Amino acid sequence: MTLTQFLFWFLSALSIFSAIMVVISKNPVHSVLWLIIVFFTISGHYILLNAQFLAIVNLIVYAGAIMVLFLFVIMLMNLNAETEPQKNKWLKITGVIGGGALLLVLVAALKDADTRNQMAQMGTGDIGLIHNLGMALFKEYVIPFEISSILFLSAMVGAVVIGKKE
Amino acid sequence: MPINYYIFLSVALFCIGVAGVLTRRNAIIIFMCIELMLNAVNLLLVAFSKMHHAVLPVLDPNAGINGQLFVFFIMVVAAAEVCVGLAIIAMLYRNTHSVDVNFLNRLKH
Missing domain, CATH: 1.20.5 (Single alpha-helices involved in coiled-coils or other helix-helix interfaces)
Structure with a gap:
């Protein structure tokens, strides 16, 4: 396993775990912090794909500006885990089933697509x-x-x- | 890396965002899940632009650059969207002292 492959799998696992933590965190401030980790991992993917400009813009615009705006609004409203709106258990289950069904349909549709033999160029190419x-x-x-x-x-x-x- | 890995990673991130929008009741978290979906699409656009560049680098040295510029414009529009959306949420909180979307259903009545 080369270094690029190792970094790809590491960043992918970290981004999916952090995305799940964004959704299931009770405290909105923790959700914002997990989302910042997701943006950092996606910037790491951009660097692996040699899209250096987009990696830096992603960090500055998303992780820098937009998430600070989110944190600022959350702190202005004084939201925390206690003021979190109570939600219906059935609504939660149906939401997860809906997202999972969409995932299933998309993966089943794209599994045998014509892109099977195509490769994304890693680390070389200067369009980025x-x-x-x-x-x-x-x-x-x-x-x-x-x-x-x-x-x-x-x-x-x-x-x-x-x-x-x- | 095979492009299929990037497709499945982006699909997974997008579906987590959809599930978050459907399950959470806090308007700010719903907004953050929308940002997550936008980023999944951005990642897929960059991966496809590098795939396109790997196929035709000799014929056109700029093959695939449109995808990366499209991502740039998506980031611009997302920044403008967040700016207006957070202003709306802050105004709602000032009027109702809540960000629960179940509570914000007055347009229904």
Whole structure:
């Protein structure tokens, strides 16, 4: 087993375990911390796939900015395990069965797909480097890039308007 | 690595996110499960872009770069979505002092 394979299995196991812990943690702050571990493992996968720019952006935007925002809102509301809403046992069982059935259907459908012999390129290939991504972003995708800046501006205005006291 | 491993990993993460949305009653946890689903899709897009690049590196040196740029735009939209969504949840909490989605069913009546 090579180092890449070992890292792939380790990161996969850690990300699935942390994702399950996000769902079953009673305390919302613990859920946020587990979700940060999920984002770190997904960044590790990006580095294994040599998508270095996306790995760093994932860390800065998700693990850095978005999760701090979540933690900030949770602390503002003073949520903890005692104020956690009580849930119906049957609702929980049906939710797990629904997710499991979706997993079963997707795995059964994709098990024998044509992708069986395809390999993802690990550690080589330079499309994930910031030079190539930047050239493509500012040549072919410059209009979507500018439109996304308008989206950000409108989201910022929307958040301020919604969060304002009447 | 075979692309099938990445497909199954992403499917597993996505289904955990779906199960979380269906089982949890706390609006913030539901929101975090949606982020989990977005990240599963992002991981699969990057893996497919590297698969596409491995097939055609000679014909087109930039083969598969569209997938990675798409992930970049998904991250942009997710950041904007979180910004507005958390503002809505904070406003709901200010008005009702609860983030229980079972309690927030006033649009039904």
